[in-house]
Amino acid sequence: MTGQNPTHDHHDVHDDDHEHHDHDHETHDDHGHADGHHHHGIGGHSHAPVSFGRAFAIGMALNTIYILAEVFYGVAAHSLALLADAGHNLGDVVGLGGAWLAASLIRRHPTSRYTYGWGAASILAALGNAVLLLVVTGGIGWEAIRRLIAPEPAAGTTIMAVSAVGIVVNGATALLFAAGRKGDLNIKGAFMHMAADAVLAFGVVVAGGLILLTGWQWIDPAVSLVVSMAIVAGTWSLLRDSVNLSLNAVPPGIEQAAVQSFLDGLPGVTEVHDLHIWGLATTETALTAHLVLVDGADHESLLRWLPGALNERFKIGHCTVQLESFETARICALRPAHVV
Incomplete structure (x- = not known):
């Protein structure tokens, strides 16, 4: 999954530096990090469905x-x-x-x-x-x-x-x-x-x-x-x-307001916007969101912890989170919705 360092003006279109952080979801752990590398992304995946x-x-x-x-x-x-x-x-x-x-x-x-x-x-x-x-x-x-x-x-x-x-x-x-x-x-x-x-x-x-x-x-x-x-x-x-x-509606059993409240309450998070939750399959749920952090927030710890927490609490196994500073959030808000 991909996110952003709060000091960068970065949206879902990645620059060359972030392209080096792309990873294979099948080979990484539930926190979306490979050992020994610094990543700005997060990811979480539920186990494959039982075969019938x-x-x-x-x-x-x-x-x-x-x-x-x-x-x-x-x-x-x-x-x-x-x-x-x-x-x-x-x-x-x-x-x-x-x-x-x-x-x-x-x-x-x-x-x-x-x-x-x-x-x-x-x-x-x-x-x-x-x-x-x-x-x-x-x-x-x-x-x-x-x-x-x-x-x-x-x-x-x-x-x-x-x-x-x-x-x-x-x-x-x-x-x-x-x-x-x-x-x-x-x-x-x-x-x-x-x-x-x-x-x-x-x-x-x-x-x-x-x-x-x-x-x-x-x-x-x-x-x-x-x-x-x-x-x-x-x-x-x-x-x-x-x-x-x-139609990409929020899957049954998940309340978007509850997810919004959970993200709003995370340490260092002052605002959550562009939150989307939908089903990738009948057994897998995806989430994307922009989180605005205060200066000096421990974004690396947040990135490592959040995927597992979303999976455990809401059964959301595939997440993409973009971290933003206040300045980046203002620029993001001014851009047309289809660009974000």
Whole structure:
């Protein structure tokens, strides 16, 4: 990471002297310093996300086999609920594939072209999962309404048996991602897809049982419609968070005001401006800020301590801080925003 000695009029465009201080983020410690060298920069990085490759492989395999069974028995039993669940599962398999790809890309090192790496792929995958879930569920809802108007006979016993298997398959797959759902929006998307399928399968079992008890064929599409609406409601948070991250909003769980207050309270810091916080990936948060220091402040100690403190307190693992004197801060304030 790069910052500035308070005596220099220096912004984010570095001069030749500061170029010599550039460092490889993969080979430096969390404080962004190499032993034996004086740096004006700081940096902090969180550990690489836990790999869920095995979970993705198992989940995709189980659900692909189950989809084939659902399509076969759905056609044989004339069950919209089974066919709808099969379509839903197909969307989830595609979503799992995209999430798996993104989880692999996020671990790739930055390049000269993709200087932040491929972490944003996980944000796109989470957004794609949310949109796909809504589109597939919308299709199920539309067909359910059509079947409510013109009910078709369905075999309740077959529906119950196949869907009971679906509860086990989807529930087990969801459990594979449960451990990572709170720390990674991409993994949360995979978990929600599988959990939603388990709920939908349970609804189909209920529909099959009610059809056997009452003979009312409209129960099959009615249950599909109710479960679809529940899934849409549950998907809202995933859609909202992924859209926000794609727009460089402050990630969930971090309050910019709290970070501002923390930086304002640092020893020797009299002003904080140009503070930006955004997600580099679903598992990594970045920060940039300008700190105005009083004359004689121990900026070197601040640079060495701050990255670890931001990582520990706010889970911000990638930070760029520019240190400024009062004079530099005034010049910085007069420049157009796009120059800073």
